[in-house]
Amino acid sequence: MNPNVDHPRWSQATERRIGEFRRRKTLMFNGYAEQVASLYAGMDLKKYY
């Protein structure tokens, strides 16, 4: 998931985790960038957000 690109109907930049009150910034690839980024190499992440 690419937090820098909005879904047509909502922003993907922040999230609220269950049990937490404040929103937090959503991380690239849901925080698993180190593990999975290589799988998406060469993909247009603006299109496949």
Place this chain on the structure above:
Amino acid sequence: MSRPGRIALKVAVWALCLAPALALGYRTAFGSLGANPISFVTNWLGDWTLRILLASLTATPLRIVLGVSWPLALRRLLGLFAFFYASMHFCVWLVLDHFFDWREMGADILKRPYITIGMTALALMLPLVATSTRRAIKRLGGRNWQRLHRLVYAIGVCGVLHYLWLAKKANPDPYYYAVGLVLLLGIRGADWARREVARRRRDRATSPAAEHAT
């Protein structure tokens, strides 16, 4: 209507309009707000804003259709309560949902039509609230005041569009509100057209130009 009757009516409207807020307080206190409390509270307040707003718009259609005029006296109370719920709806979004994250909210207002139009509805309510006192009616003059307060039709349209645009397609609720609003405004429109036709006919009947035209 008698004075005690009017007072009883207003007390009843106060009670009915405060009930949703009290029920929400009760649910908050006892933790029965569901899995997503913030969205529950937001939706609850938005629902009641629309219901009370539409209720305030039923006074004139009731007079037109049934010829009863006592609901007219409740419009201000209902309008102010609609504003009360709308402001709480807004505050929940501002504080609980986004916690003053101005950048996120600014982007949302500009980018998402349902938020833009919701903000528009709230902004349009402000001049009506500010001129809701008897003094304001006097200062503006009845005609100007009435013209200004026709903004409530625009507020109704914006409010219903706000809900139509944000709801998921499978949710039929916004359409009920839309049908209600169309009905309430349609009755006014039909009545206006009927009076306009009658006025023109009367004008033609009394105007000498029409009689002697060659």
